[in-house]
Amino acid sequence: MRNENSRALFERAQKLMPGGVNSPVRAFRAVGGNPFFVAKGEGCYLWDVDGNKYVDFVCSWGPLILGHAHPEVVAAVKEAVERGTTYGAPTKLEVLLAEKIQQAFPSMEMLRLVNSGTEATMSAIRVARGYTGRKKVVKFEGCYHGHADYLLVKAGSGATTFGIPDSAGVPEGTAQDTIVLPYNDVHAFNETMDAVGEEVAAVIVEPIAGNMGVVLPEPEFLKALREQTEKHKSVLIFDEVITGFRVALGGAQSLYGICPDMTCLGKIVGGGFPLAAYGGRKEIMQSVAPLGPVYQAGTLSGNPVAVTAGLKTLEILERDNPYPELERKTRQIAKTVSDAAKEASVPVQINQIASMFTVFFTDRPVTDYSSAKRSDTQRYARFFHALLERGVYFPPSQFEAAFVSTAHDDEALSATQEAIRFAMKALAL
Ligand SMILES: *Cc1c(COP(=O)(O)O)cnc(C)c1O
Numbered sequence: 001m002r003n004e005n006s007r008a009l010f011e012r013a014q015k016l017m018p019g020g021v022n023s024p025v026r027a028f029r030a031v032g033g034n035p036f037f038v039a040k041g042e043g044c045y046l047w048d049v050d051g052n053k054y055v056d057f058v059c060s061w062g063p064l065i066l067g068h069a070h071p072e073v074v075a076a077v078k079e080a081v082e083r084g085t086t087y088g089a090p091t092k093l094e095v096l097l098a099e100k101i102q103q104a105f106p107s108m109e110m111l112r113l114v115n116s117g118t119e120a121t122m123s124a125i126r127v128a129r130g131y132t133g134r135k136k137v138v139k140f141e142g143c144y145h146g147h148a149d150y151l152l153v154k155a156g157s158g159a160t161t162f163g164i165p166d167s168a169g170v171p172e173g174t175a176q177d178t179i180v181l182p183y184n185d186v187h188a189f190n191e192t193m194d195a196v197g198e199e200v201a202a203v204i205v206e207p208i209a210g211n212m213g214v215v216l217p218e219p220e221f222l223k224a225l226r227e228q229t230e231k232h233k234s235v236l237i238f239d240e241v242i243t244g245f246r247v248a249l250g251g252a253q254s255l256y257g258i259c260p261d262m263t264c265l266g267k268i269v270g271g272g273f274p275l276a277a278y279g280g281r282k283e284i285m286q287s288v289a290p291l292g293p294v295y296q297a298g299t300l301s302g303n304p305v306a307v308t309a310g311l312k313t314l315e316i317l318e319r320d321n322p323y324p325e326l327e328r329k330t331r332q333i334a335k336t337v338s339d340a341a342k343e344a345s346v347p348v349q350i351n352q353i354a355s356m357f358t359v360f361f362t363d364r365p366v367t368d369y370s371s372a373k374r375s376d377t378q379r380y381a382r383f384f385h386a387l388l389e390r391g392v393y394f395p396p397s398q399f400e401a402a403f404v405s406t407a408h409d410d411e412a413l414s415a416t417q418e419a420i421r422f423a424m425k426a427l428a429l
Contacts (some may be wrong), residue, residue: 058393083304093307111279114275239263
């Protein structure tokens with residue numbers, strides 16, 4: 001595999017950008033080697049600057065449920081750009097997108113569009129604190145909610161990948177109101193809420209965790225979150241930045257039938273552009289300026305190009321209902337991994353729901369952060385590279401979800417299955 005051009009760019013990039021990248025996991029540190037630089041994406045494929053082609057299971061870390069450069073999305077965006085790229089004044093498109101989001105997520109009675117998942121969670125927490133007049137926030141180990149200071153405590157994603165769950169530069173005072181509990185641990189949660197529930201402004205959770213690798217919630221866990229927050233009048237925030245429009249049009253809350261007070265969306269909702277949203281019960285969202293005292297704003301919020309891409313993406317998802325087909329394809333990949341692993345006597349746990357999954361190299365079920373950390377990350381790194389050599393791009397970290405898109409066709413899937421069999425055999429050696 002040729003890589004001179006990527007290598008040369010990486011050298012230049014490292015002189016200017018920390019690790020040569022604009023977001024840490026892209027640097028391949030967790031799996032070793034150098035990242036490839038992308039020239040183009042189309043459908044389920046990426047091409048790098050050396051002409052190598054990959055079946056892409058990273059899908060920009062979640063947004064691309066329709067694959068790269070979906071023709072209808074591209075056409076809509078081109079038209080939008082011609083009309084100007086930002087106005088800083090309201091548009092009809094924003095109303096249409098807000099209505100569409102609200103239809104899929106009835107719990108979001110009012111909402112705001114922002115530019116990133118980080119902004120969505122940060123704003124939701126501020127609103128919850130403003131609304132309740134309380135300070136404390138409960139989060140769960142291995143859940144990632146963007147990089148706001150007080151949420152970077154035992155966060156997943158890149159923070160887990162690099163073993164720095166607590167970031168430098170976060171003052172103790174900022175994090176001291178964040179209570180971190182183990183995911184899926186109903187007992188620990190109930191005990192904490194019984195002790196300090198009256199001080200808790202918000203409980204924030206990934207209702208299906210995607211940032212310590214995929215970890216499914218015990219239904220009892222989500223139920224306990226709802227009951228306790230109701231009892232103590234804390235705001236329950238579902239961070240559905242990954243799961244919104246991914247596991248179902250209405251996200252994890254529609255699958256599990258649990259209605260949070262607030263929801264954060266990102267990734268898919270922006271159709272491949274920087275766009276995210278937060279919202280919730282009307283009574284709570286009325287605390288946001290200019291209606292209420294909680295300030296939150298953004299020069300590019302509701303950007304017409306991003307909104308167009310998001311709107312078109314949601315329209316397609318609604319029209320085509322690709323979810324059963326996505327699930328079928330993803331199960332097929334998961335089964336191939338599991339069969340190949342068995343044959344090679346490599347212990348794996350595959351956590352999968354809808355079109356997201358993670359292959360953990362461990363013989364015990366992965367149900368929380370500490371069991372996720374038991375996975376053999378060196379083995380994952382070898383698996384990753386064996387796949388990459390065969391033109392299949394899995395997440396360059398054990399602790400990130402792999403995603404399947406509607407653009408993954410039979411040809412790409414059978415190439416992937418072959419690569420998986422090859423990679424598992426290589427691991428057994
Ligand atoms: C990606 C992600 C975020 C952060 O979104 P950005 O757009 O990267 O700021 C927040 N929460 C979850 C669950 C995420 O997966």
